Amino acid sequence: MTAGLNPQLLLAAPLAPLAGAIIAGLLGTQFLGNVVGRKTSHSVTIAGVLVALIISVYTLIAVNDGARFEGAIYQWMNVAGLNFEVGFKIDSLSAMMMCVVTFVSLMVHIYTMGYMAEDPGYNRFFAYISLFTFSMLMLVMSNNFLQLFFGWEAVGLVSYLLIGFWYTRPTAIFANLKAFLINRVGDFGFILGIGLIVAFTNTTNYEEVFAHKELLLNNVLPGTDWLLITVACICLFIGAMGKSAQFPLHVWLPDSMEGPTPISALIHAATMVTAGIFMVARMSPLFELSDTALSFILIIGGVTALFMGFMGMVQTDIKRIVAYSTLSQLGYMTVALGASAYSVAIFHLMTHAFFKALLFLAAGSVIVALHHDQDIRHMGGLRKYLPITWLTSLAGSLALIGTPFFSGFYSKDSIIEAVRASHLAGSTFAQFAVLASVFVTAFYTFRMYFLVFHGKENFGHADATHTNDHGAEHHGLSPGQKPHEPSWTITVPLILLAIPSVFIGFLTIKPMLHGEFFNSAIYVADQHTAMHKLTEEFDHVGGALGMALHALSSLPFLLALAGVACSYLFYIVKPEIPALLKKKLNVLYVVLDNKYYIDKFNENFFTAGARLLGQGLWNVGDKTLIDGLIVNGSAKLIAWSSRVMRTIQTGYIYHYAFVMILGVLGFLVYFMPSPFSK
Numbered sequence: 159m160t161a162g163l164n165p166q167l168l169l170a171a172p173l174a175p176l177a178g179a180i181i182a183g184l185l186g187t188q189f190l191g192n193v194v195g196r197k198t199s200h201s202v203t204i205a206g207v208l209v210a211l212i213i214s215v216y217t218l219i220a221v222n223d224g225a226r227f228e229g230a231i232y233q234w235m236n237v238a239g240l241n242f243e244v245g246f247k248i249d250s251l252s253a254m255m256m257c258v259v260t261f262v263s264l265m266v267h268i269y270t271m272g273y274m275a276e277d278p279g280y281n282r283f284f285a286y287i288s289l290f291t292f293s294m295l296m297l298v299m300s301n302n303f304l305q306l307f308f309g310w311e312a313v314g315l316v317s318y319l320l321i322g323f324w325y326t327r328p329t330a331i332f333a334n335l336k337a338f339l340i341n342r343v344g345d346f347g348f349i350l351g352i353g354l355i356v357a358f359t360n361t362t363n364y365e366e367v368f369a370h371k372e373l374l375l376n377n378v379l380p381g382t383d384w385l386l387i388t389v390a391c392i393c394l395f396i397g398a399m400g401k402s403a404q405f406p407l408h409v410w411l412p413d414s415m416e417g418p419t420p421i422s423a424l425i426h427a428a429t430m431v432t433a434g435i436f437m438v439a440r441m442s443p444l445f446e447l448s449d450t451a452l453s454f455i456l457i458i459g460g461v462t463a464l465f466m467g468f469m470g471m472v473q474t475d476i477k478r479i480v481a482y483s484t485l486s487q488l489g490y491m492t493v494a495l496g497a498s499a500y501s502v503a504i505f506h507l508m509t510h511a512f513f514k515a516l517l518f519l520a521a522g523s524v525i526v527a528l529h530h531d532q533d534i535r536h537m538g539g540l541r542k543y544l545p546i547t548w549l550t551s552l553a554g555s556l557a558l559i560g561t562p563f564f565s566g567f568y569s570k571d572s573i574i575e576a577v578r579a580s581h582l583a584g585s586t587f588a589q590f591a592v593l594a595s596v597f598v599t600a601f602y603t604f605r606m607y608f609l610v611f612h613g614k615e616n617f618g619h620a621d622a623t624h625t626n627d628h629g630a631e632h633h634g635l636s637p638g639q640k641p642h643e644p645s646w647t648i649t650v651p652l653i654l655l656a657i658p659s660v661f662i663g664f665l666t667i668k669p670m671l672h673g674e675f676f677n678s679a680i681y682v683a684d685q686h687t688a689m690h691k692l693t694e695e696f697d698h699v700g701g702a703l704g705m706a707l708h709a710l711s712s713l714p715f716l717l718a719l720a721g722v723a724c725s726y727l728f729y730i731v732k733p734e735i736p737a738l739l740k741k742k743l744n745v746l747y748v749v750l751d752n753k754y755y756i757d758k759f760n761e762n763f764f765t766a767g768a769r770l771l772g773q774g775l776w777n778v779g780d781k782t783l784i785d786g787l788i789v790n791g792s793a794k795l796i797a798w799s800s801r802v803m804r805t806i807q808t809g810y811i812y813h814y815a816f817v818m819i820l821g822v823l824g825f826l827v828y829f830m831p832s833p834f835s836k
Contacts, residue, residue, distance in 0.1 A: 163220055163227040168246050171213040171256065172295035175263075175288045178206030183285030192281075199281040203288040204267045210295065211264050214256035221253040226678070228301060228365065240360055247301030247364060251504065251679035254670075255298040255436055258511045259429050263291040265651040266424040269519055272647030273420055273526060283323060287424060290316040294429050298436060302362040303352045306437070310348070310401065313430045314341050320421040321414045330416040337410035344400015344407050351393030354379075354386065355444075368443040368681075375447050391444055391451035395458075398434025402488050405462045409757055411485060412469075415477040419522035422477060423515040426484060432507045435491045439500040439680060446498065446683040449582055456496030456577075456584040460591035463489025465754070467595045470602035472750045475532050476521045479606045483558065484514055486595055490573050493588045498686035499576035501676045505667070506569035513557035513566055513659035516652060520551040523648050524610060527641035528617055531634035534606055539615035543641045548611050550652040555607050557659045559600040559718045562706035565663030570596075571705070572671060572692060574714055579691040596714045600721025608729045617641065664702050672696050 182199035184190050227248040234242040246252075266287060274280050293316055297309025322334030356362055358377060359370040377386040398404070403411040414426050425431070438445060438455070445451055466485035473479045487510050494503035525532055527544055541548045557566035574596075577589045618637050643649060669675045672693045682689055699708045709715050728735045740747050752758065 163217065163225045163248055165227065165229065165231055165246065167213060168217065168227060168248060168299070169231060171210045171217075171260075172292045172299065174206040174209040174213075175203070175295070176206070176292040178203035179285045179288035179292060182281050182288065186281030186285065194281075196280050199284050200267070200271055203284040204264070206288055207260060207264045207267055207291055210291065211257070211260035214253070214260045217248060218253040218257050221248065221250050222675075230301075234304075240356070240362070242304050242362065243302060244305055245301040245363070246299045248299065249679040250675050250677075251436075251439060252298050254504070254508065256295060258508055259291065259294045259298065262429060262511055262515050262655075263287065263294075263424060265515065265519070265655055266420045268647055269423075269522070269651040270420045272645040273522055274418060277418075279323060283320075283418065283420075286316055286320050286323070287421065290320070290425060290430070294433070297433055301364055303356065303364075303367075304362045307349065307352060310397070310433065310437075311345070313425070313433060314338070314345070314401070317341075317414070317421075317425050317430055320425060321417040323417050323421070327416070333410075333413040333416040337414055340407055340410040341400045344397045347393045347395075348397020348400070351390045351395075351397065354390040354393065358386065364440070371443055371447060374444070385448065385450075387444065388448040388450045391441070391448050392454060394441060394444075395434075395438060395451065395455055398438055398492075399458065400434075401437075402431050402434030402492070403462075403485055404434075404458050404488065404492055405465065406756060408462060408466060408485055409753070409760065412478050412481045412753075415475070415481050419477065419518060419525060422481070423518035423522075426481065429511065431484065431488060432491070432511070435488070435495065435503055435507050438495045439504050442500045443681040445495075446681060446686065452496050452498060453583040454496075455492055456580070456582060456588045459489045459492030459494075459496055460584070460588035461489070462486070463493060463595045464591040464598070467598035467602065469750055469753065471598065471605070472747060473602075474535055476524065476534050476537075476606065476610065477518070477532060479534070479602060480514070480517050480521055483517070483599065483603065486599060487514065487558075490570060490592060490595070493577055493592055494573045496582065496588065497573075497576045497580040497585065497688050498582075498682050499573065499580075499688050499692070500680045500682065501671055501689065502569065502572045502576050502692070504676070504680075505663075505670050506566075506573060508666075508670075509557070509565040509569045509659075509663050512655055512662060513554045513564075516550060516554040516655040516659050517558065519648070519652055519655065520547050520554060523547040523644050523652065526644045526648065529634050531617065534609045536616050536619070536634055537610045538613045538617070539611070540641060541611040544611075544643050546643055546649045546652060550656040551607065551611065553656045553659050555603050557663075558603050559721065560596065560714060561718065562709045562715060563660075563664060565659055565661065567706065567709065568663035568667045568702065571709055571712075571714060572667070575692055575695065576688045579688040580686075593714065593717065596717040597721040600718040601725050604722045604725040605729055608725060613730055613733075664706075667702050667705075668696075 181194065181202045185193040186195070186199040225248075227246055230241075230243040230245040232244040234244070236242070267284070270283060270287065274283055277283065290313060293309050293312035295309075297306060297313060300306045300309060318334045318338045321337055322330045324330045352362075355367055355374065358374060359367050361367060361370075371387070374387040374390065375385070378384060379386050379389045396407075400407045411426055411431065415422055445455075463486050466482050466489060470479050470482035470486070473482060487506070491503045491506050491510070494500070494506065523544065524537065524540065524547060527540070527547070528537065531537070553564070557564040560567045560570040574589070574592050577585055577592055580588075617634055618639055619634075671689075696705060699705050749755070
């Protein structure tokens with residue numbers, strides 16, 4: 159424990175949003191009779207998140223000056239020497255995550271004031287997003303597996319509540335149930351990994367587990383010849399696959415767009431889905447012991463980065479395009495983890511949080527301006543009507559595709575170089591995947607940008623009926639009606655998020671990737687040299703400025719430029735080309751439009767299988783065995799035996815005496831010695 163970080167002050171960071179959630183969720187809803195109004199609800203929740211942000215910034219500054227905290231805050235119980243406690247591990251990794259979570263959350267809280275102004279569930283929504291902030295802070299600040307699992311499940315629960323926020327909509331209920339079930343699949347692997355680690359080390363504390371890593375390395379899974387550390391790490395990563403939406407457990411995230419747009423920015427772009435990335439980085443001392451686990455991570459990340467990007471090329475819903483972009487970028491982060499470039503993954507997590515939250519909130523601004531029309535085919539020419547949204551969207555788009563000098567460039571380019579420097583199995587495929595994804599990302603990002611802000615104005619048509627972000631059928635703008643910039647509560651967060659989307663990468667790449675910022679928080683084995691090569695190249699080109707200038711002639715930049723040029727040609731210059739390609743490549747389009755048929759496979763195999771299993775258990779187990787044999791069978795047996803016994807209960811003494819004589823005779827015959835025995 160180091161002086162300068164007060165545990166009570168640290169505890170106030172998660173408790174402040176929790177207090178706001180309790181006030182808005184209990185006093186601001188029908189649960190306790192709507193004691194407080196909308197103004198009080200958004201004021202207390204925003205104040206709670208603001209307090210958490212101030213404490214987080216103070217903590218980051220203190221950590222940067224060398225302060226650390228590692229210790230228990232509250233011991234729950236002790237079972238056979240195993241402590242279950244609430245504790246904090248505050249270092250550069252957790253302090254940076256605290257700042258990202260609270261800053262993005264604050265922007266979303268402010269944005270929500272404008273976006274949800276007409277929604278009857280206003281107070282309930284603020285309670286949910288504030289509760290989410292508390293849960294995420296508990297996760298990233300934890301120093302033990304018990305608290306990690308609590309935060310892990312808590313953010314999943316709040317995500318379930320937020321995806322199904324409009325609970326009268328069947329699609330929202332289906333989406334939140336889908337997210338809940340798929341995350342349970344990942345969490346099953348996650349808890350198995352935790353269980354294996356705790357069983358062999360007899361501790362839940364991170365530092366104590368890391369101290370026993372040789373014990374984990376030198377043991378095999380009982381009954382097999384598999385290395386225990388490999389099995390445990392893969393199980394932990396399966397948890398990350400669910401939470402961070404990696405193939406094939408990714409299918410819940412696009413459907414989560416059924417929730418309000420602010421939660422898309424908060425949970426499914428900036429924070430919750432990055433919990434898996436954070437967890438693997440935190441567990442780097444364990445993952446570094448298994449090249450097999452790292453190769454598995456590399457391949458899964460590469461598949462997600464490339465094939466989820468393809469999906470974004472055929473989407474017409476503005477939020478789903480950004481959602482598939484999130485899946486692809488999470489694949490980039492996962493690839494970096496597999497290449498042992500944990501700090502690069504966290505760096506991209508940070509930059510991505512800003513520009514992806516910006517893109518989601520900008521999409522929400524467009525949706526509000528068009529009366530909740532989400533179809534990009536009904537947009538166009540919005541640049542002159544929404545100047546702030548246009549500029550901030552352009553900044554976010556340029557950051558997303560990795561344009562030199564923008565924040566996304568420094569993190570994405572570092573991931574590509576780290577994979578190129580990796581020697582692990584699967585790195586060749588991962589390198590191809592992330593390079594190809596550069597073109598794909600640029601194409602679908604600027605396809606959305608051009609169709610929304612440039613070209614012909616396609617809004618204001620009387621026949622433009624479609625579903626909207628609030629679920630009901632809506633006509634968008636009326637004929638002749640023009641969109642306008644929404645209120646300041648929507649535009650101010652866009653501006654504040656655009657600033658780090660442009661500058662944060664340039665300002666922080668040297669200390670975070672090539673300095674000592676993560677030295678005590680992330681461990682990389684000597685045989686994994688990707689980060690050393692990255693630092694050598696960074697110094698060789700002359701730092702952040704030289705890196706951006708050097709990239710202007712690199713393959714990733716040329717691929718991104720080609721993607722932008724193709725989207726401009728297809729959707730501005732020759733808009734008939736996409737229709738022609740769709741006709742010529744209809745089979746490919748159908749495959750993408752049906753999401754590689756993964757949902758159909760899940761529905762026809764797992765869901766149908768579960769239904770058949772349930773029917774079998776009901777027919778055989780419940781009806782036949784339990785009801786038929788045990789419950790009804792025992793009753794029938796008693797009834798039958800009663801009928802038999804009733805026939806021999808005659809009431810005549812000479813009948814009973816005769817039976818007694820027969821019984822005595824039977825005993826004599828049975829126990830009489832045989833005349834042939836010696």
